[in-house]
Amino acid sequence: MRRLGALAALIVKDVKQLLRDPRSLVMILLMPMAVMAMFVAGYGEERSSIPIVVVNLDGGPVSWRLIELLRSSGDFRVVAYAPTAEAGVELVRRGAAYAALVIPPGFSESVVRGRSTRVVTVLDASYATVSELVWQAAVVVVQSFMKAASEEYGTFYIDVERQTVYGPKVSSVDSFTSTIMGVLLHLVPMSLIAVSISRERERKTFEQLIMTPLSSWQIVVGKFVAYALVTIADMVATFGFAVYVLGVRVAGPLPALVTVSLLLLLCSLGLGLLISAVSRNQLQAYQAAIFFFIPSMLFSGFFMPVEMLSPAAQAVGRLLPLYYFLRAFRSIQLRGWGLQDVAGEVTALALETAAFLAAAVRVLRLRVE
Amino acid sequence: MLAIEAVNLTKVFGGFRAVDGVTLRVEEGVIFGLLGPNGAGKTTTIRMILGLLKPTSGYVRVYGIDVERDRRSVLRITGYMPQHFSLYEDLTVEENMRLYASLYGLGRGDAEERIRELMDEFMLRDFRGRLAGKLSGGTKQRLALAVALLHRPRLLVVDEPTAGVDPPLRRYFWGKFRELKERGVTILVTTHYMDEAENCDRIALMSRGRVAAEGSPLEIKRLAYGGDIIELVTAGDPRPALDGLAASVLEFEGDGSYSRVRLLVPDASEALVPLTRELEGRGVRVVRAYQVPLSLEEAFIRLTSRG
Structure with missing residues (x-):
């Protein structure tokens, strides 16, 4: 009984201390609210649709009805109509759209005559989750089109053919490497410094x-350089482990990937230093670092491409270093792009680093x- | 020349006036003590003098240089030993000294020489490879003072150097301060030990953010009591014989045959012999006559309790 009494006293004391520390209290109360609010702002409202390219080689009335149905489904946003299949695929390759829908010549005629025909979805395999979404949504749209149109044209069949660029399929290890590297190179150096x-x-x-x-x-600058030297060793070790032990596939040049990772590391250190310069104590600094990491996680393309978030969340996303890192890293690792192809992202990371340090x-x- | 000229310094934290209109003028080459109990505003005052805190109002000049405007020039001629050990505990004694030698911009050869000198002077050679965090309190203090002196400052500011330090080391520190003074270094030292303050050339008594009194220890005591105190033991009651003399009775104790009387005089060393003679001349037999030593502590309490 006496032991329980002592335990109770200890519990009471700790609860009191928590309640008397306004900063912890703010964290306890505000943090979940802020995270939920950010989550709802980014993901809660009507989700933005997936940008796709349409290549209509048929041009007939039936094909336009299919496209109309596709657009009204709300899942897709047609960002371009390409004149040839090659042009459409190129847009997907360049990352302008997550997929291309190719309607072959003679599509309308086949439908009217009750013959079987096909549409081709060209998916960007480097975004595994998105390409799966596109594929499923495309199948659903085509099926509902068949159901609606069969009343008018009689029975016919449309096969949905699946093609990929940067594919055929990206393993989940490869696909999550950018996410893992992003967390390691962002949160760890930032909270450390x-x-x-x-x-x-x-x-x-x-x-x-x-x-x-x-x-x-x-x-x-002294702190920045010292922490960079130490954390770069950490980064190299992580990289070596990923590539040589886990066998993560790197389609593009390894030096480009290392450069982008190094830039995120430096940017995280710069941001961490800014937090350090304004914080009064370690606890505050640590909490600020974690607090900053939450929007980074939600809005940088960590879970879902930024294009599919609400416009406000997209705007926030485009301020985050992690956003530029994830885009550049994925493009190099999975699409095989070189450093010159991600020049925009690289510049953004370098500018943010300089801005954080100056601040x-x-x-x-x-x-x- | 004035080593420190701090005029009308005020620091308000929130609604609390930690320092309230403090003016200090410290002459070059003196040991100046800032005296007062904990919470009197001593540390806040010296932090403002060093530019570590921005005064709410008032200004500071160190050797004529405005601290607000050109703090860096002030730092080059100022050494500081804070109240709490503030060197890197995870660096060794030697590493700390080398680091600070570089930060103060000492050249390689100069730094070598200076570190060697200071290690000898402060008996740090045996500890050179030891982590500062593993040193005893006294050695830490010696290291802190050595580091504060690396760049041969003209002004040394020490905040409570003897708090929690054993008596031999306290004595050692005051000896060092006097040595430094001989070498022409001006020293501003804070302490709440009143007895130590006797070592200072001048002191300012601080109480509740204000300077309650300033002067040499002797002046402070005279200010507190209105003069010196002497005590006489006489046969019979000497009080009637004191008429017309520059001495007033503070205390009287008598058993009919002998009396003990405490007198307030402007200056004990001047008054003691003439006063005794005068009384003897007036027929009072003086058995003993001596000056009563006054403590600064008592003086402080008198000066600060007046309201």
């Missing part, structure tokens, strides 16, 4: 450090308050 300055503040070493004639840029220098106060 986020506590660096606040730790010096808490341990009082900051007070002595800023009694030397150092500038804030020296402190920021950190600006906000870092060489004072103890």
